[in-house]
Amino acid sequence: MEDARLASQTEARRSLRELEERLTRQFTQEKEAAVQAAVQEGQLRLREAVEREQKAARETMEAAEARFAETIVQAKRRQWCRNCLTEAIYHCCWNTSYCSIQCQQEHWQKEHKRQCRRKR
Structure with a gap:
């Protein structure tokens, strides 16, 4: 009887250890997936922000070049x-x-x- 009880406790501990290891692996995988998703989302937002800023800078530069060209034309006419x-x-x-x-x-x-x- 004592052996059966010890065997049962050993089996329970082994089952708990396996469950703990499985849950730890699952948690680690989910954590890595969440971190990867957050990194990809951050990179996407950063890329979009950079593209918006580049577009705004390009538009500002084009407007300045147009004003400069017009100023040059007006100066050359005089x-x-x-x-x-x-x-x-x-x-x-x-x-x-x-x-x-x-x-x-x-x-x-x-x-x-x-x-x-x-x-x-």
Whole structure:
């Protein structure tokens, strides 16, 4: 009787140990699956956030480039004083303009009279 009881207790302990090991393995597998799912979800969210930021940066850059190009076009349409580089309203010859008569006279004395192709 004592042997049967010991055998029964030993069997119960073995069964409990097997159950504990099985539950531990199951818990570990579920934990690893949950961690993997969380990592994948985090990576997906991070990738989406990076793509959104890249798109916003690209749009900002394109808008800035468009404004810059328009500014360049507007600047190229203007004539600039050959002497002081402000916007010119007086023209001497095909490639020389001035903002004032004073600038024209200063530049004429410094160098332009030697280069000017305008008929006098």
